[in-house]
Amino acid sequence: MLNALGRDIPSHLKPFVNSDDxxxxxRRLISKKIKQSKTVFLSSYKEAFDMxxxxxxxxxxxHHHLRNGDLVIREVCKLIKExxxxxxxxAPSSIFPSYTExxxxxxxxxxxxxxxxxxxxxVAKVISxxxxxxxxxxxxxxxxxxxxxxxxxxxxxxxxxxxxxDKFGNGSGAIGKNACGSLGYAIPDLEYAKKVVxxxxxxxxxxxxxxxxxEYVDAVLVVDSIGDAKGIVSGTTEITKDPIGLKIxxxxxxxxxxxxxIKEGFSMQTGAGKTSLAVVSYVExxxxxxxxxxxxxxxGITKAYVDMLEGGLFKKLYDVQCFDLDAVKSFNKxxxxxxxxxxxYGNPFEKDIIANDLDFVVLGATEIDLDFNVNVTTDxxxxxxxxxxGHSDIAxxxxxxxxxxxxxxxxxxxxxxxxxxxxxxGQDVDIFITxxxxxxxxxxxxxxxxxxxxxxxxxxxxxxxxxxHSITGIPAxxxxxxxxxxxIEYRDGTxxxxxxxxxxxxxx
Amino acid sequence: xxxxxxxxxxxxxxxxxxxDIFMSDGIIFDLEDAVNINEKDNARNLVETYFFTTxxxxxxxxxxxxxxxxxxxxxxxxxxxSRKIDYILLPKANMLSMYVIDKMLSSLEExxxxxxxxxxxxxxxxxxxxxxDEIAKHPRVEAxxxxxxxxxxxxxxxxxxxxxxxxxxxxxxxxxxxxxxxxAIDTPFTDITDQEGLEYDCSNAKSxxxxxxxxxxxxxxxxxxQIFSPxxxxxxWAQGVIQTYEKVGKGxxxxxxxxxxxxxxxxAKKLIxxxxxxxxx
Numbered sequence: 001m002l003n004a005l006g007r008d009i010p011s012h013l014k015p016f017v018n019s020d021d022x023x024x025x026x027r028r029l030i031s032k033k034i035k036q037s038k039t040v041f042l043s044s045y046k047e048a049f050d051m052x053x054x055x056x057x058x059x060x061x062x063h064h065h066l067r068n069g070d071l072v073i074r075e076v077c078k079l080i081k082e083x084x085x086x087x088x089x090x091a092p093s094s095i096f097p098s099y100t101e102x103x104x105x106x107x108x109x110x111x112x113x114x115x116x117x118x119x120x121x122x123v124a125k126v127i128s129x130x131x132x133x134x135x136x137x138x139x140x141x142x143x144x145x146x147x148x149x150x151x152x153x154x155x156x157x158x159x160x161x162x163x164x165x166d167k168f169g170n171g172s173g174a175i176g177k178n179a180c181g182s183l184g185y186a187i188p189d190l191e192y193a194k195k196v197v198x199x200x201x202x203x204x205x206x207x208x209x210x211x212x213x214x215e216y217v218d219a220v221l222v223v224d225s226i227g228d229a230k231g232i233v234s235g236t237t238e239i240t241k242d243p244i245g246l247k248i249x250x251x252x253x254x255x256x257x258x259x260x261x262i263k264e265g266f267s268m269q270t271g272a273g274k275t276s277l278a279v280v281s282y283v284e285x286x287x288x289x290x291x292x293x294x295x296x297x298x299x300g301i302t303k304a305y306v307d308m309l310e311g312g313l314f315k316k317l318y319d320v321q322c323f324d325l326d327a328v329k330s331f332n333k334x335x336x337x338x339x340x341x342x343x344x345y346g347n348p349f350e351k352d353i354i355a356n357d358l359d360f361v362v363l364g365a366t367e368i369d370l371d372f373n374v375n376v377t378t379d380x381x382x383x384x385x386x387x388x389x390g391h392s393d394i395a396x397x398x399x400x401x402x403x404x405x406x407x408x409x410x411x412x413x414x415x416x417x418x419x420x421x422x423x424x425x426g427q428d429v430d431i432f433i434t435x436x437x438x439x440x441x442x443x444x445x446x447x448x449x450x451x452x453x454x455x456x457x458x459x460x461x462x463x464x465x466x467x468x469h470s471i472t473g474i475p476a477x478x479x480x481x482x483x484x485x486x487x488i489e490y491r492d493g494t495x496x497x498x499x500x501x502x503x504x505x506x507x508x
Numbered sequence: 509x510x511x512x513x514x515x516x517x518x519x520x521x522x523x524x525x526x527x528d529i530f531m532s533d534g535i536i537f538d539l540e541d542a543v544n545i546n547e548k549d550n551a552r553n554l555v556e557t558y559f560f561t562t563x564x565x566x567x568x569x570x571x572x573x574x575x576x577x578x579x580x581x582x583x584x585x586x587x588x589x590s591r592k593i594d595y596i597l598l599p600k601a602n603m604l605s606m607y608v609i610d611k612m613l614s615s616l617e618e619x620x621x622x623x624x625x626x627x628x629x630x631x632x633x634x635x636x637x638x639x640x641d642e643i644a645k646h647p648r649v650e651a652x653x654x655x656x657x658x659x660x661x662x663x664x665x666x667x668x669x670x671x672x673x674x675x676x677x678x679x680x681x682x683x684x685x686x687x688x689x690x691x692a693i694d695t696p697f698t699d700i701t702d703q704e705g706l707e708y709d710c711s712n713a714k715s716x717x718x719x720x721x722x723x724x725x726x727x728x729x730x731x732x733x734q735i736f737s738p739x740x741x742x743x744x745w746a747q748g749v750i751q752t753y754e755k756v757g758k759g760x761x762x763x764x765x766x767x768x769x770x771x772x773x774x775x776a777k778k779l780i781x782x783x784x785x786x787x788x789x
Contacts, residue, residue: 243726244526250730408525435529455787470563471525 069231097121142346346393355397
């Protein structure tokens with residue numbers, strides 16, 4: 001069965017219709033959990049396993065706020081291996097390279113199915129090569145909140161790493177030796193999992209402010225260490241020095257300016273990559289020159305945004321996760337640096353989500369096709385290298401969605417006639433900016449009209465593709481394997497694309 | 509006419525591939541100092557292949573060749589047969605190297621029916637400074653480019669951000685260029701991380717009469733272009749002068765309370781011409 005984007009979807013799955021189709025459906029909510037007894041305090045993972053009788057075929061969830069520094073998911077994996085529990089369904093909000101213990105569990109069929117929003121590293125590799133016996137389901141951040149609250153992803157036990165917990169069982173990410181800031185992705189797990197364990201290495205008498213309420217917490221597990229908060233640093237706090245990246249960022253800021261988007265009271269979100277940081281820096285310069293104050297910036301928050309908040313350039317930051325330690329510090333001390341849950345961020349069925357209040361967003365792409373469909377999930381061979389995260393959520397919500405990328409990365413063209421996997425539908429992508437010009441989605445006639453007298457190099461996507469091919473030549477076709485290893489679930493729960501095992505010819 | 513020229517090492521494929529996208533008024537494809545001796549042939553081959561296979565070439569192509577007394581000069585000059593090169597950048601220019609390059613170019617042009625090759629002379633030795641007035645007179649020469657790194661090495665002095673040590677050399681180049689109605693181009697600012705230093709260096713060079721500046725990294729181009737472009741205010745003034753001149757129809761008149769005569773009108777015309785070339789109008 002073909003979905004609306006022409007992707008062949010197995011008949012037992014719901015095909016993607018369009019990004020507004022959720023408006024034709026009612027929100028489905030299971031009841032929030034009601035705690036049966038007082039929060040108990042535990043001192044070992046084994047006690048938690050025993051207390052909740054963790055056994056074959058259950059679903060365990062985790063958040064990824066500690067990112068590469070997370071020890072909780074790794075310790076749980078070790079115990080699963082020791083107990084040889086089989087057929088587990090894992091639902092971490094993201095999977096990072098340090099989660100190496102998961103690899104053995106996948107190979108030994110301890111973990112057989114996975115829901116996640118983003119993955120890379122060794123776990124991504126073994127799944128790409130077809131070693132997960134069941135299916136990998138990729139959600140968006142907002143979509144994960146929806147799939148949990150609807151009961152479609154039932155969680156038996158949520159292990160929530162929590163940098164500080166008080167004696168009542170309330171939890172916060174703001175303080176503690178492994179403070180990581182906002183715990184926005186853990187909120188759906190907290191409210192809807194059958195059993196909730198906060199895992200902490202910092203027990204305090206009483207938290208004055210907390211993001212995780214004890215009313216949902218069954219147990220607090222106190223351990224020596226939940227990880228290393230230094231591992232949360234997303235990769236970079238430096239602006240790109242790459243001349244191509246700088247040109248793209250500069251052109252992006254010129255375009256934002258020509259469209260009149262940098263204005264008093266505006267709102268924005270960008271990624272945390274080096275080129276995105278350059279965009280933020282150019283926007284900051286324009287704001288300072290013209291004394292513009294924005295209403296808010298949101299997303300994964302970086303030092304760049306913290307500096308702008310502290311400099312009075314934004315009134316508020318809405319933070320679902322901190323991308324660096326400066327953001328963590330700001331989250332703890334600045335009352336205008338506010339937490340948001342993943343549902344408040346991007347759940348299509350939540351009221352007044354932040355994603356829908358964004359004036360513009362600047363996003364990346366691994367591939368983009370002639371219909372502006374974007375892939376941020378796989379590389380061209382089909383290897384899993386990421387996932388939507390909030391990409392599809394904010395692409396849909398923002399008034400103007402801009403995707404930036406060089407036309408060629410490592411000699412590989414970014415524009416394709418058809419992307420390897422669709423993560424975000426083209427109807428939600430308005431502008432594609434490259435070093436050799438921009439393309440505007442023909443559906444956005446308003447943007448085309450606004451820019452018609454500008455001296456910005458505007459091309460059709462086909463023209464940009466031809467420019468690319470004139471440099472690289474036409475790439476050879478990539479072989480596809482027949483075996484479906486999972487699918488990409490759009491934020492509303494429909495299937496936007498399937499994921500296939502990487503062809504044997506490309507497995508190294 | 510340029511404001512900015514960007515150096516790109518001839519042996520850097522990714523920079524070559526993207527040479528046309530930067531906001532430089534011209535690209536200097538470097539076969540000399542940026543290329544190690546065992547990379548010379550590769551760099552030359554790469555640049556030649558780039559010329560023949562690239563659809564969108566930069567608007568002004570300058571080839572920085574190796575010195576006339578090097579082993580590479582003949583092969584470097586053969587790239588002129590591509591007919592894609594607008595200027596040759598002659599390193600270590602002095603009257604002797606001018607004599608040699610002129611002979612070589614004349615012979616190559618005659619044999620291959622090439623148009624006359626224009627030169628940008630790199631004044632980077634004390635000898636070059638001493639002979640710059642004569643160099644600037646040569647009919648092939650369209651611009652003088654000051655090369656401060658080699659020059660300060662030769663003089664055994666340190667380059668500073670303030671740049672007092674270059675005052676004489678800059679002024680010599682500027683006056684030689686102006687006297688022969690050719691372009692004076694300033695030496696690159698070598699610290700690509702020092703934005704403030706770059707701004708100062710550009711403004712200083714401009715105040716001494718330099719009309720353009722070279723860049724060693726694309727990130728320097730925005731600042732260079734901005735400082736060496738006529739400002740909006742200047743363009744507006746020039747437009748007003750020309751409009752008034754056309755209206756009153758005489759050579760001397762008042763504009764905004766100041767006397768305007770032939771040199772001022774010429775200055776205004778030059779400014780408008782520059783603004784048009786640099787897409788500022």
